[in-house]
Amino acid sequence: MTKISMKTPLVEIDGDEMTRIIWKMIKEDLICPYVDLNTEYYDLGLPKRDETSDQITKDAANAIKKYHVGVKCATITPNAQRVEEYKLHDMYKSPNGTIRAILDGTVFRAPITLDCLAPSVRTWKKPITIARHAYGDIYKCTEYRVPENGKAKLSFENAKGEEVFSQEVFDFKCPGVLMATYNKDDSIESFARACFQYAVDTKQSLWFSTKDTIAKKYDGQFKEIFANVYEKEYKAKFEELGIEYFYTLIDDAVARVIRSEGGFIWACKNYDGDVMSDMVATAFGSLAMMTSVLVSPDGNYEYEAAHGTVTRHYYKHLKGEKTSTNCMATLFAWTGALRKRGELDGNNELMAFADKLEKASLDTISSGFMTKDLAALCDLPNITTLNTEEFILKIKETLDKAM
Numbered sequence: 001m002t003k004i005s006m007k008t009p010l011v012e013i014d015g016d017e018m019t020r021i022i023w024k025m026i027k028e029d030l031i032c033p034y035v036d037l038n039t040e041y042y043d044l045g046l047p048k049r050d051e052t053s054d055q056i057t058k059d060a061a062n063a064i065k066k067y068h069v070g071v072k073c074a075t076i077t078p079n080a081q082r083v084e085e086y087k088l089h090d091m092y093k094s095p096n097g098t099i100r101a102i103l104d105g106t107v108f109r110a111p112i113t114l115d116c117l118a119p120s121v122r123t124w125k126k127p128i129t130i131a132r133h134a135y136g137d138i139y140k141c142t143e144y145r146v147p148e149n150g151k152a153k154l155s156f157e158n159a160k161g162e163e164v165f166s167q168e169v170f171d172f173k174c175p176g177v178l179m180a181t182y183n184k185d186d187s188i189e190s191f192a193r194a195c196f197q198y199a200v201d202t203k204q205s206l207w208f209s210t211k212d213t214i215a216k217k218y219d220g221q222f223k224e225i226f227a228n229v230y231e232k233e234y235k236a237k238f239e240e241l242g243i244e245y246f247y248t249l250i251d252d253a254v255a256r257v258i259r260s261e262g263g264f265i266w267a268c269k270n271y272d273g274d275v276m277s278d279m280v281a282t283a284f285g286s287l288a289m290m291t292s293v294l295v296s297p298d299g300n301y302e303y304e305a306a307h308g309t310v311t312r313h314y315y316k317h318l319k320g321e322k323t324s325t326n327c328m329a330t331l332f333a334w335t336g337a338l339r340k341r342g343e344l345d346g347n348n349e350l351m352a353f354a355d356k357l358e359k360a361s362l363d364t365i366s367s368g369f370m371t372k373d374l375a376a377l378c379d380l381p382n383i384t385t386l387n388t389e390e391f392i393l394k395i396k397e398t399l400d401k402a403m
Contacts (some may be wrong), residue, residue, distance in 0.1 A: 001034070001403070002069060003034060003035055003036040004034060004035045004036065004347075004349045004350050004353055005036050005038075005347075005349075005352060006035065006036060006341065006345075006347070007038075007039035008035065008038070008067060008341065008345050008349060009038045009039050009040045009042075009067055009090050010039055010041035010067060010069040010070060010071060010337050010338070011039065011040050011042065011060060011063045011067055011069065011070035011071070011072060011302075012040065012041045012042065012070075012071060012342045013042050013044050013060050013071065013072040014041065014042065014043045014044060014045060014071060014073050015045060015072070015073030015074045015075040015076075015078065015309060016044075016045050016046055016073075016076045016309045017304060017309035017310060017314035017324055018073065018077050018095050018309060018310035018311070018313040018317060018323065019073050019307075019309050019310060019330060020045060020073060020309075020383065021259050021307075021314070021387060022325060022327045022330050022392075023073045023330060024080070024328060025388070025389060025392050026327060026331055026334060026392065027326070027334075027394075029200075029332070029393060029396050030183075030357060030390050030392060030395060030396055031334060031357075033396075034353060034399075034403065035338070035350065037109060038215060040063055040067065040142060042056055042059060042060035042063065042076050042086045043055060043056065044057055044060060044072075044073070044074070044076075044095050044380045045075075046076050046078065046082070046088065047086065047097070048183055049088055049092055050086065050088045050090075050092070052095045052117060053089070053090070053339055054090075054092045054093075054095075054098070055282040055315040057092075057099065058098065058102065058107070059096045060072075060099065061098065061099040061102035061103060061304055061356075062102065063082075064099070064300050064301075064302055065102070065103065065105060065298075065300055066216070067303065068299060068300050068344060069300075069301050069302075069337055069340050069341045069344065070300075070301070070302040070303070070337065071302075071303045071304070071333050071334055071336075071337035072099070072302055072303070072304040072305075072333065073096045073098075073304075073305065073330065073333075074304070074305045074307060074309045074310075075096070075309065076308075076309055076331070077082070077092075077093070077094040077095070077096075077097075078091050078092055079091070084205055086152070093139070094139055096139075096304070097139030097140060097198060098137060099294070099302065100134035100139070100294060101134075101135055101136070101140055102141070103134070103135070103296040103300050103302065104187055104190060104296055104297065105130055105134050105135075105190075105194070105294040105295050105296035105297070106133060106190070106191050106194040106195065106198075106295055106296075107130075107132040107133075107134045107273065107277075107292060107294050107295075108129055108130070108131050108132075108198060108265075108292070108293055108295065109129065109130040109132065109136075109273075109277040109280075109281070109290055109291065109292045109293075109306050110127050110128075110130070110290070110291050111127050111128070111276040111280060111284035111285065111289055111290055111291075112285075112286060112289040112290065112291060112328055112332060112362075113127050113285075113289075114262075114285075114331075114362060114365055114366060114388035115166075115348075115366070116365070116378050116379050116380045117285040117289070117365075117374065117377055117378060117379070118368055118377075118379060119262075119283055119284045119285070120282070120283045120284075121258060121283050122396060123259060123260065123261055124260070124261060124262040124283070124284070125262055125263070125367055126259045126261060126262035126263030127196075127261070127262060127263070127284070128257065128260075128262045128264065128265075128266060128280050128284075129202075129204070129264070129265045129266070129267060130265075130273055130276055130277040130280055131191075131194070131195045131198065131206075131265050131266065131267040131268065131273070132268055132269075132270060132272075132273025133187075133188070133191045133267075133268070133269050133273060134191075134270065134273065135183065135184070135187040135191070135269045135270065135295055136181065136182055136183040136184065136187065137181050137269060137270035137271055138179070138181055138270070138271055139150050139181065139271075140179045140181075140182070141180060141181045142179070143177070143178065143179045143180050144177070144178040144179075145173050145175075145177055145178075146175055146176040146177060146178055147175055147243075148172075148175060149172055149174065150171075150172050151168055151169075151170070151172070152168070152169040152170050152171075152172065153166055153167065153168050154166070154167050154169050154180065154218055155167075155327065157305065158294070181218075183218070183221075183222075185221070185225065185381055188221065188222055188225045188226075189225055189229060190296075190297040191267075192225055192226045192229040192230075193206070193233070193297070194230055194267065194295055194297065195267045196229060196230060196233070196234040196238075196245070197234075198204035198265060198295075199234075199238070199245075199265050200237050200238070200243075201243055202265070203207050203243060204247070204263065204264050205244040205246065205263075205264045205265070206243070206244070206245050206264065206267060207244045207246045207247075207248070207253060207256075207265065207266045207267065208222075208226050208245070208246070208258075208265055208266075208267040208268075209247070209249060209250040209253035209267075209268060209272070210222050210223055210249070210250060210253070210269060210272075211249060211250050211251075211333055212249070212368070212370075213249060214283050216323070218255065222269065223247060225246070226247065226267075227297075229246050233352055236376070250268075250272055252329065253266065254276075254402055258325045259268075259281075266280075276291075277290065277306060278306075278307075280293055281306060281307075285347075285374065285377055286328075286373045286374060287306065287307040287329070287375070288305070288307055288326030288327070288330075288373065289327075289328050289329065290307070290324070290327045290329055291303075291306070291332045291333075291336060292304050292306040292329070292330070292333070292338055294303065301336075301337070301338040301340050303332075303333040303334070303340070305309065305328055305329040305331070305333050307329055307332040310323075310325055313325045313388075315385065322387040322388070322389075323387060323388055324371045324373070324385060324387045324388060324391075325371065326371040326374060326387045326391075327388060327392060328361060328374050328379040329356070329369075331353055331361055331395075332358065332360075332361075334357075335354040335355075335357050335358045336354070338353065338354040339351050339354035339355070340350075342354065345350050349371050356393065356399060356402050356403065357399060358397050360398040360399035360403065361395045362393050364391070364395045364398045365378075365396050366380075367398075368380050368382050368383050368384055369384050369386055369391065369394045370383065370384075370385065370386065370389050370391065371386060371387075371388070372385050
């Protein structure tokens with residue numbers, strides 16, 4: 001069989017632990033036999049990030065700006081335990097947070113659904129897409145460990161060097177912790193437009209939630225910008241399509257989402273989106289059954305697995321034990337990136353291959369062959385539980401028949 005050619009490279013961003021092992025399997029068994037894969041490779045495994053003082057993460061983000069499409073493996077965001085384990089020189093920030101800050105995009109996450117996998121929430125009948133603002137907030141925060149008594153202040157100095165605002169945050173009478181976060185109007189506006197446009201493109205209603213009753217200025221600015229963009233640019237389109245823009249507080253939104261039947265986009269601030277996307281993914285079946293794409297306002301796309309590096313399975317793998325790790329999110333990151341690369345290059349063969357690979361993976365599960373996490377949730381009468389490698393090879397078997 002002649003392999004499908006690729007005109008322009010996509011940015012390949014490797015990661016850590018078990019997902020790194022799965023990444024290699026997917027490439028070798030499900031992509032390279034069919035596609036003459038053309039990538040610009042960046043290794044964001046922790047050792048390489050430490051070796052480059054995390055410069056490689058910035059280089060990878062800038063490469064996506066150059067080639068417009070990237071695919072990313074799950075990576076470790078180190079805490080104190082990881083610093084000790086990997087003997088790191090620094091407790092580096094989230095690679096995802098760094099990349100998102102450079103690309104300034106919106107993350108759209110939607111569950112991969114199958115008829116044989118019923119959601120845990122019995123009212124849900126349609127997928128719920130999480131739109132996550134991918135800039136600022138705690139992912140780019142400044143933190144300080146307060147070691148002694150003293151006063152913490154928030155101040156702002158204008159471009160002329162004049163202090164125009166200063167306010168006491170807290171008078172510490174004992175040690176504690178301190179954190180400052182920020183955001184930008186233009187990033188919030190990009191987030192709002194991306195959400196409204198995605199709603200129009202997919203003909204789904206858009207819900208947006210913050211906590212402006214508490215963070216009156218910070219969250220209040222999000223609420224106001226969304227309202228202005230909607231009124232000026234999207235209200236007529238929404239009314240024409242018969243879809244709704246709905247704002248509510250984050251706690252009310254959670255209650256409404258649980259009672260809903262799904263079928264809408266839920267826009268969340270950065271941290272809220274991080275948490276709620278995991279909730280939605282788990283309730284629909286598995287964290288490994290969630291697509292994730294970062295879309296930037298200037299036309300850049302980064303596809304990734306929405307879950308972590310599956311550390312527990314990795315330690316078993318190192319002992320030589322077989323694991324049943326669900327690879328679907330990582331696989332759909334690859335298919336999403338290949339499809340977008342094909343779309344931007346006018347490469348119909350590459351787009352068709354991405355569609356066939358996704359269908360092969362879904363057909364494999366629907367036929368009763370799946371990983372352990374899905375077997376516990378599946379409604380099918382006859383199920384064969386496979387380990388990671390067996391599952392990937394079963395998908396290949398299904399794909400070969402389709403090709």
